[in-house]
Amino acid sequence: MKSFRLIDNNLTNKEKLYYFNIFLYHKEVNIILLNTLERIIMRKKSNLIGLFAMVFVLSIQLPFKVLAQEKLSANTPLIIVNGKSIKLGSAIIAFTKIRQANREIDEKTIFSQIIQQLINEELLSQNIKKENGLTKLSIEHETRSAKAAQMVSKVLKNFPPEKLVRSVYEDIKKNTLNNLEYNASHILLKSEEEARAVLEKLNDSNFEEMAKKNSIGPSKKNGGNLDWFDLSKMVPEFSTAVMVLEEGKISQPVKTKFGWHIIKLNKTRAKKHPEFNAISNQLANQLRQKKLNEYLETLAKNANIDFVGKDINPNEITNFSLLEKIDK
DSSP: OOOOOTTOTTSOHHHHHHHHHHHHHHHHHHHHHHHHHHHHHHHOTTOHHHHHHHHHHHHHSOSSOOOOGGGOOTTSEEEEETTEEEEHHHHHHHHHHHHHTTOOOOTTTHHHHHHHHHHHHHHHHHTOSSOOHHHHHHHHHHHHHHHHHHHHHHHTTTOSOHHHHHHHHHHHHHHTTTOEEEEEEEEEESSHHHHHHHHHHOOTTOHHHHHHHHOOSGGGGGTTEEEEEOGGGSOHHHHHHHHHOOTTOBOOOEEETTEEEEEEEEEEEEOOOOOHHHHHHHHHHHHHHHHHHHHHHHHHHTSOOOOTTTTSOGGGGGOTHHHHHHOO
16 A cells, blocks of 8 residues: 655645645544544443454554654645645745734635645746846845844743733732722813803703703713723813812813813722733733834944935835836
8 A cells, every 4th residue: 555745746736635634634533533442442341343343443544654743844845846845834824824814714625725825826936937026026025024023033032921921910000009990971062151051050960861961972872971981091181170079079161172071970999900811911912012122222223224215205105006117
């Protein structure tokens, strides 16, 4: 019985693709068969017929050798087209780009699709006699991006350690220990005169009704209620007015860039802190970005950078006709 290799020239391209689809499920098939065998033995040890049957199935399960998973690497040959090797890493990169583009993925056919894409690309690329300007520019751009990504990986390798992330989390908790959240309602009006006219008609029980009737803000449908918020989320004039109010009290008209507000403070409470696991990834990403920015600042200070195209109209980055002119 002939063993199978992807680079076996005795197989057609269709056969290679077929066997590679089987390869994906090889490990899962072994696990299922072995589990079934174990259940047969445990259920009835004397059932030698079932045992021999399973041994027979295992002996004929796949008619080719499969590369051990632990021996695979990104440089493992995947396809050879006219003597040119395409590596497994290329398929992984192709899959990554599909996932990053948020395209729908059919898990049953994605492997075959990527294999066919790589074969098609290689066949087409081998028929290029001379790279044109656009191809050279694209290679230059992709090479720069790939090298930059490699350097980012090196700079941020194993960073940040969990100890640092936890330290940042504890600092945030300490700095916001006494922070409050506010629940307030408001009535937004165009002018001070309108605001004072509404204020005269307000009492402890009709604020919601007056907001629905008079407010020009989007919260009017909720009776002016803004739900819980942090003062940093509001414009300074509004935040200051809320901060000095007592619960249940109504402010004098307050002017902001949105108009004139009449504010009622409903309740206050201590700000809730998210659990570490809920924000650890966010904190880690912030630390990575900070470290990368600092590294880039150091590089820029020691580099000779000349913005020779500073007089180019920024809108020219949408001028695709410039690329078309070198795509010849």
